[in-house]
Amino acid sequence: MTQSPAATETEVVRRPALSPSRAGDFKQCPLLYRFRAVDRLPETPTTAQVRGIAVHAVLEELFGLPAAERVPDRAHALLAPVWARLLEERPELAELFADDSEGQDEWLATADRMIDSYFTLEDPRRFDAEARELLVETELASGVLLRGYIDRLDVAPTGEIRVVDYKTGAAPREVGEAKALFQMKFYALVLWRLRGVVPKQLRLMYLADRQSLTYTPDEAELLRFERTLDAVWQAILRAGRTGDFRPNRSRLCDWCSHQALCPEFGGTPPPYPGWPEPDAGEETVLDRAD
Known part of the structure; x- marks a missing residue:
């Protein structure tokens, strides 16, 4: 039987999910999260x-x-x-x-130099990858849907x-390292819930x-991390209902694209558009290009 357009459209609608990038944004600065996920x-x-x-x-x-x-020659030829x-x-x-x-x-x-650097870290001829740019998604017991892409x-x-x-920047100091490990623990938790195996x-x-x-x-660490993500999501929902996304000034502000709209730098955010849906904000390809 032919599906109606409405039925087909319903099938492709995806529930809002929390991504590592947007969760990290909210932890870093709730106002940054708002600019990216709500105001877009x-x-x-x-x-x-x-x-x-x-x-x-x-x-x-x-x-x-x-x-x-x-x-290396073959990789360079792909660029x-x-x-x-x-x-x-x-x-x-x-x-x-x-x-x-x-x-x-x-x-x-x-x-090209980045590609050369990759070959100093491992020999890709010695193994096969099971997956590349893998979309992973799982729902926690609390109902929070997690979604992300693994390189x-x-x-x-x-x-x-x-x-x-893969990171094309330099190895980070303490703050950057914690942010990178947050992303990786996110992936580890999703894989554990999907496959029943904690990544080695x-x-x-x-x-x-x-x-x-x-x-x-x-496992104990990932259980604690799961509770952290639940808390982040509940905090996002509370901020979304009230519009109270407060800026959090830090050294990372130096790299923010939205200083002109931030009260910490004398700016004024645009009028709050309201919380349209409990949408945690999708990851973009730029989020994964650091």
Whole structure:
């Protein structure tokens, strides 16, 4: 029987879910969360963010090749077509290098150096990834729906799980490290609830300075983290009902795109549009390009 348009539309509607990026935004600064998830203010991507998107895409495609072809020359050859595809999908990215072909050339050269850095950290010919850019989603007992994208998932023949995330920036100091581990614990919790197995290793690969950060979670820690996410979601709902998204000034404000609208910097937020739905805010490709 042919489905009606209404039935088809109902099937594709997805429940609002909490992503690691939006949860991290709220923990960092509730007003930043509001700007991104409620007001949905546009943010102009930086050249560093777009480079991150391109390098992520190259590494994703690299693991789609036969193992013997996962070598530096082959990875470098993927960069130009990946960049061309990104420009086709998002023509506005070309404005980053308008009238600056030398700047684009240097940008591509920096991306190439990131690819070289990756090969100093591991040999991709020695294993196959189970999944790349994997969408994972699970509902906690409290009813909170968690959703996120994992750069790469490795599963050993004996069943151990490794979660890998590529970072095109430098290895962070304490604040940045805590933020990165928050994201990785989010993925670990979702995988534990989906598969019944706590990941053996969470691995962050910092390509700018060729460093890796590895972490091994346990069940007790993930249970505590689950309670943290429940608390974050309840706090988001309370702020959404009242419109009370307070700024939280920190060193991270230096990288915020919305200082002109922030009371901490003499700005005034736009009128609160109301809480349209309990929407935690979707992750974007830019969120995953750091």
